[in-house]
Amino acid sequence: MPVYDFIIIGLGTAGAATCMTLARRGFRVLGIDRHRPPHALGSHHGVSRSVRRAYLEGTAYVPMAMESWELWRKLESDSGRDLLVETGNLTIGPPDSPAVTGFMASAQTYDIPHALLSASEVRKKWPQLVLPDTFVAGLEKSAGIVFPELSIEAFLAEAEKAGADLAFDEPVNRWSEDHGHVHVHTARNTYEAGRVLVAAGAWTNGLLDLPVNPLQPKRVPVHWIEVTDDPGLHLGHLPVAFWQVPDREPLASAENHTEFYILPVVGPAPKMKIAFHNKLVDCDPMTLDRTVWPDEVDGIKEMMERFLPGFQHYPMTSDVCMYTMTSDGHFYLGKTPGSENVYAVALAGHGFKFAPVLGEILADLMTDQAPGVDIEMFSPERFG
Ligand SMILES: Cc1cc2nc3c(=O)[nH]c(=O)nc-3n(C[C@H](O)[C@H](O)[C@H](O)COP(=O)(O)OP(=O)(O)OC[C@H]3O[C@@H](n4cnc5c(N)ncnc54)[C@H](O)[C@@H]3O)c2cc1C
Known part of the structure; x- marks a missing residue:
């Protein structure tokens, strides 16, 4: 043996x-x-994963995130491959949403260079992102995308x-x-x-x-917007953006929000990624239905209509991934x-x-x- x-x-x-x-x-x-x-x-799978250090999920992750960034760079030099690109990252929501307060807590506790932008500042810099006036965005410039x-x-x-x-x-x-x-x-x-x-x-x-x-697999539909003719959505022009949109009060609970994110086009295919991060359906990896359901497409189209209207006319394809969620x-x-x-x-x-x-x-x-x-x-x- x-x-x-x-x-x-x-x-x-x-x-x-x-x-x-x-x-x-x-x-x-x-x-x-x-x-x-x-x-x-x-x-x-899926070409891109966001990497950030001003971690909205909790300050406890920040030392790990900082070390990981250095280790990604080391893996690049050890392996001779380009694995990590800086795009900047926006954390978007109302000022008192868990995402924005979590982002600010991590950035301030660990002195991570950042800025808190008003909705109009974001709209001016990235007109593709339509924030309501009641939203703000935490910007971490030295954040980016790693290629999984x-x-x-x-x-x-x-x-x-x-x-x-x-x-x-x-x-x-x-x-x-x-x-x-x-x-x-x-x-x-x-x-x-x-x-x-x-x-x-x-x-x-x-x-x-x-x-x-405490472990529960979840199905995660991922959507690709084929933005062939818009270089403004490609790498270098658009940051990663994580949105936490309130559904109901109290805003202090992340469960009371819809969370989704976009990642700019990376790689040869002109595809921008958009997906929900919460409200996902339980699944079994052995029997997972890998076709994307109409209501999953409708849900993401609704977010685009509200916050990314300029993206609506592009063709969309979809795929299914999985999370292994813990109960907390x-x-x-x-x-x-x-x-x-x-x-x-x-x-x-x-x-x-x-x-x-x-x-x-x-x-x-x-x-x-x-x-x-x-x-x-x-x-x-x-x-x-
Ligand atoms: C759509 C999507 C977007 C995401 N975006 C981000 C992001 O932007 N940033 C970020 O940090 N994270 C992101 N994540 C989360 C991140 O990708 C996952 O947390 C991570 O990949 C999980 O890694 P893992 O090793 O647990 O699982 P996996 O990478 O899936 O590895 C598990 C491996 O175990 C193997 N395996 C399973 N059963 C057996 C068995 N019985 N015997 C032998 N091998 C077995 C599988 O084949 C598989 O290769 C995202 C996830 C998804 C789905």
Whole structure:
């Protein structure tokens, strides 16, 4: 039976980064994936992911976001690939919305260069974005976009270069623990390791038997606006923009809002991305319907009509991705309850930007080292 120090189940975002980090630290590592990442069946496809540091989801993420930015740049130089571009990022909503107050708290606490723009200032600079007068926008200029497929290719190439074994198209069916060893069972093989990471994204529930399960896969429709003739929507002209639009009072709760975002055109295809970030439907990754439903298209068209009317006449195509949501919207990261040597990670729909730092953190945890950043709020133990 092949024996390793560590086995990583799932070589998508978190798994590929952790596989690379552990292999670079000199360990014998096996990474296994049910598909051949990067692929379009999980959570990491779709050309672009936003990267920012003035983190509206909580100040606790900022040290991780800062370190991750540096590690993206390092991965670019190690791998010789361009992975990260600066576009700027707008966080848009009423001044007292959780998104805007969260953005301001992170920017001010960590002295991140930023500006708070009025609706008319935004409309003047980016006429494509039609903000109501009651909205403001937090601008972080040094934010941008990372390319997910190229990044995963880079992680996996670096992992192999550092000596990791990678197995593709080999679903893991289950694992078992026995006196400090973990056995990982696939249809083809049984492998043994000292420790295992379950980084299976939306499929994680199939590999964990949690007494209290806070993880829920969600279907995420993504829409592409084909803006062939408008260079004003391409990279360098339009920032990433995250909108938090109130549905009802009180505005202090993020649940009382509709959240969507746009990412400018990147890459050769002239397609601008738009998608909802919340109010998503539960799904099962094994039976996911990958066609986009008419009401999902209507919902996003309604947002465009209200806030991006200039986009309405362009053709639109759509696709389906998945989030692995936790019940509190924060990451799930650490040893799985009831196990000594099996760790798990789930990223609640906002994890890509942190991939390189997550690789470091998970490698630290799995080798009994204290991570350089505080991750207590991501502990699986918080769910009991
Ligand atoms: C539309 C969309 C837009 C997003 N935008 C952003 C953004 O702008 N910024 C940001 O930071 N984040 C964003 N995210 C979130 C981010 O992409 C995810 O949090 C992240 O990709 C999740 O990574 P993961 O490793 O958990 O899952 P994945 O990357 O999906 O990896 C899981 C891997 O596990 C494999 N696997 C599953 N089951 C098994 C098994 N039994 N055996 C072996 N392998 C298995 C799968 O094949 C897959 O390769 C977005 C997500 C979506 C869907």
